[in-house]
Amino acid sequence: MKSILRILLALVLFLLPIAGRYLMYHDPRATYEPRVTPADFTRFTLPEPPTPSASLPAAFEPVHAGKVVLLDAAHGNQYAPNEIEPLITALSARGGRVEFHSSGQALGSQLKYASAYIVFSPSSDFSAEELLAIQQFVESGGRLLVFADPTRSLLSYDFFTGTVTALPDVNYVNPLLAPYGMSVVNDYLYNLQSNEGNFRNVKFNEFAEHPLTSGLKMVVFYGVHSIQAGNNTALIRSDKNTYSSLTDQGRAYTPLAVSANGQVLAAGDFSFLTPSFSQVADNAALVGTIADFALGSKRTPSLVNFPYLFFRPVSLVTLGTLTLDANLLQPVAALQNALSLVNVPLQVREKAAEGNDVILLGTFEDEDAIAAYIKPFGISIETDAETEESIVQIRGIGKVSGKESGLLLFSTNTKANTLVLLAPNAKMLPELVSLTAAGELSSCVVQGSIGICTLTPSEDENGSFYEDYQDPYGG
Amino acid sequence: MEENTPKTRRTLIGSILLWVIVPLVLGSLTALLISRPVIGIITLRDSIYAYTAENLIKQIEYARENENIAAVVLVLESPGGTVVHTEAIYLELLALRKEKPLVVSIDGMAASGAYYLTAAADYAFAKPTSMVGNIGVIGMLPDAPIIFENIISTGPYKLWGSPRDTYMRQIETIKQAFYEVVRGGRGERLKAKTDVVLSGQIWPATTAYQLGLIDELGSQTQAVEKAAEMAGVRNYKTQDLSIFASSSTNAPYGFFAQSENGTLLPYPKEAGIYLLYIPPMQAGQK
Structure with a gap:
């Protein structure tokens, strides 16, 4: 019995410093229970792209050719x-x-x-x-x-x-x-x-x-x-x-x-x-x-968009007594060229061909011949009693000198698109046709379907520039 | 009654030596085998890529294998980095955590991949204005696959790895995994809804705390105390484990792009997939 007590005492004394040191460093009540929940990397999948549901036609009709x-x-x-x-x-x-x-x-x-x-x-x-x-x-x-x-x-x-x-x-x-x-x-x-x-x-x-x-x-x-x-x-x-x-x-x-x-x-x-x-x-x-x-646009042809006014072949027709003389041929050729660039053929004809768009050339001097074409635009041509010069009266715009002005009149309907070019006389008409062919309407007032362009008076009416010129130095 | 003879005294002294002093001395000597517990400190003050990952993993392995180390505090100051190296560190941290507590202490920033590592911890501290979050993935789409006259390969994606479209979807799966890491790691402590977590925002720690992305606002000292408490140790000492880090890879440069004048830019020099926070204007610049 005495020996057992001694052994127990020795054991206690042996363990005492060990327990003391352990308790000095460790809290016996503490327990660490890791709750590790790693991600399952194997279950993630690539999201699939959505597939088409609307049907696509196998072939297309070129219904908008040229647009x-x-x-x-x-x-x-x-x-x-x-x-x-x-x-x-x-x-x-x-x-x-x-x-x-x-x-x-x-x-x-x-x-x-x-x-x-x-x-x-x-x-x-x-x-x-x-x-x-x-x-x-x-x-x-x-x-x-x-x-x-x-x-x-x-x-x-x-x-x-x-x-x-x-x-x-x-x-x-x-x-x-x-x-x-x-x-x-x-x-x-x-x-x-x-x-x-x-x-x-x-x-x-x-x-x-x-x-x-x-x-x-x-x-x-x-x-x-x-x-x-x-x-x-x-x-x-x-x-x-x-x-x-x-x-x-x-x-x-x-x-x-x-x-x-x-x-x-x-x-x-x-x-x-x-x-x-x-x-x-x-x-x-x-x-x-x-x-x-x-x-799918449906564009309304507008005068400012020349030469993109015509969608059919164009007949060029002169009005009244006007003849296609040498001075006019070159501007008409330029007009033909301008239209050919947009795939519109132009042909000079006595009268407009069926199904064609039309360009009409005339002068204010042929009042009777142009009357039918200017009336729809509310235009009339009068003669000044004193000067005997032509005065162009345009509804909504007023009076315009008929001596130095040319007119462009554009109309469109289901049958044809029509462009009327009117100059004071045959000598000034080539300039108006040239302006139009070049698409250079910056010198013109364009209001809706009416264009009024300034033209240079011909020399024989106003005299030569040099004749009128007075040297400021008296030379 | 026994006589108090020299023999008797010698017997008594002998008994005391044998049954008291010797066990006490032996016990004291044995007690010395119980070493003072250590809280290991592992620090990441860089982006995450091959070099830093290898360094960190060596420190984590040491902490796991060394019995003296009772717990680990991971100090983070990082914008994140490459996906695979982030995952490598994360998996090592989980292995460590199965044995020892892991507490994170965020300094300036634990963004993107660095927050990925935070989610592996038992407990996370941050300073009030530490920046936390930016959970998500960034990557640059590769060029659309083409073929070359003089380069022959054996499959449509041998040269390109994957279709351009698939690359984008792979990023999405990495995002899913990232969210699972956060959800699994934070558990019930995560208070933010999924879309908030995945919004990619980077928050000041005060907000991150409200969202349940961290556990407490506090210092590194508090993090060490928390790690010790979780490990059930006291009178511990701390040890910087970086002395056990040594990388076989090249010197720690080459991850970030550099400007023409040599300035280090805050985005990687190579296209790829990253768990990385790039400051706003530089993100656009990239």
Whole structure:
């Protein structure tokens, strides 16, 4: 018993410093229970891209043969032609022809004959003249397609401070859209709940009833601005889980809208029409309807758009006693040449051929012969009792001297488009025809379908310039 | 009654020596084998890439294998980095955590991949204005695959790796994995909704705390105390484990791009997929 006690005592004394040191460093009550829940990396799968649902025609009829679509390349546009190849192909398949407007070319001249004008992500301002020309183009039935894209901001780098400034394209496209009550918002849309592989690739399922969205079930935009459509038609709307980067608020945003007059399309993205994004969901079908929209304009021919006034062969006919003399032949040849450049043949005839458009040449001197053509325009020609000069009275404009002025009168109807060129006399008519052939109407006042041009009086009426010249130095 | 003889005294002294002093001395000597516990400090003040990953993994391995190290505090000051190296460190941290507590102490920033590592910890501290979050993935889409006249390959993606589109979707799967890491790591402590977590925002720690992305606002000292508490140790000492780091890879440059005048830029020089925070303007610049 005594030995057992001794052994126990020895054991206690042996363990005591060990326990003391252990307790000095460890809390026996503490227990560490790791709750490690590693992610299961094997169960994540690649999201599949949505497949097309809208059917595409196997072949297209070139129903818009000859129509020209003008692509802006004059405003630092942030795209390469090969990127928009699906749209160019869709336009070509429908008979359309694509031209580029580059800097140095007069936009107004190219818009004269264009069916549509397309702007992709510009990075420089449109001038006041260009904005006016585009507005007039739309008013005359041309179609304007404006594509912005949040991924195409131009970045400006300051080498001195190292700062980078983004210049979003919305700054440059909104002046184009403002006259139609639309604007592109400087944001991008995103959807964290349901997207096409990435939060900024937004799927859209809600479409307005419109030819542009006909047959579409789903389209995907890859980084898209929202459009403020105002009172215009929002063609596509997002679901409420789509957010704008500007507010981080979810609601129905629109990435594509068309103006109330049906002539202007605003899109917040164009990545959707670039390869290979154009093959996702119904994007290819949307590219097709956009091509139809661009080629579907019905432009009202306007005098300022010469030579793009005629869509049929043209008969040139002289009125009254006027003869096609040597002085007139050269300007008429220039006219023929100008029209041939736009694939319109011109033939000189005694009277207009059936189914032809017409150009009529005459002088104020043949009052009876021209009477039938000037009356519909509210024009009459009187003779001043004192000077015996012709005075042209134009309703709504007033009196114009018939001595130094030529008239261009343009009318259009279902049978033919008719252009009447009237000069004071046969000697001044070649100048008027030349002006017209050159498309140089800047010296003319054009008001609706009437143009009044200043012509140089012939020498035998006013005398030679040199005869009238008086040397100020008395030489 | 026994006599108090020298023999008796010797016997008594002998008994005391044998049954008291010797066990006490032996016990004291044995107690010396119980070493003072250590809280290991592993520090990452760089982006995450091959060099830093290898260094960190060596320190983690040392901490796991060394019994003296009772817990580890991971100090983070990093914008993140490459995906695979982040994952490599994360998996090593999980292995460590199965055995020892791991507490993170965020200094200036634990963004993207660095937050990925934070999610592996038992507990996370940050300073009130530390920047936390930026959960997500960034990458640059490769060019669309083309073929060359004088380069022959044996499959459509032998030269390109994958279709351009697939690359984008792979980024999405990495994002899913990142979220699972955060959700699994934070568990019920995560208060933010999925879309908030995945919004990619970087928050000051005060907000990150409210969102449940960290556990407490506090110092590195508090992190060490917390690690010790979780490990159940006291009177511990701390040890900087960086002395055990040695990388076989090249010197730590080459991850970030450089400007023409040699300035280091805050984005990688190579296109790829990253768990990386890039300050706003530089992100656009890239």
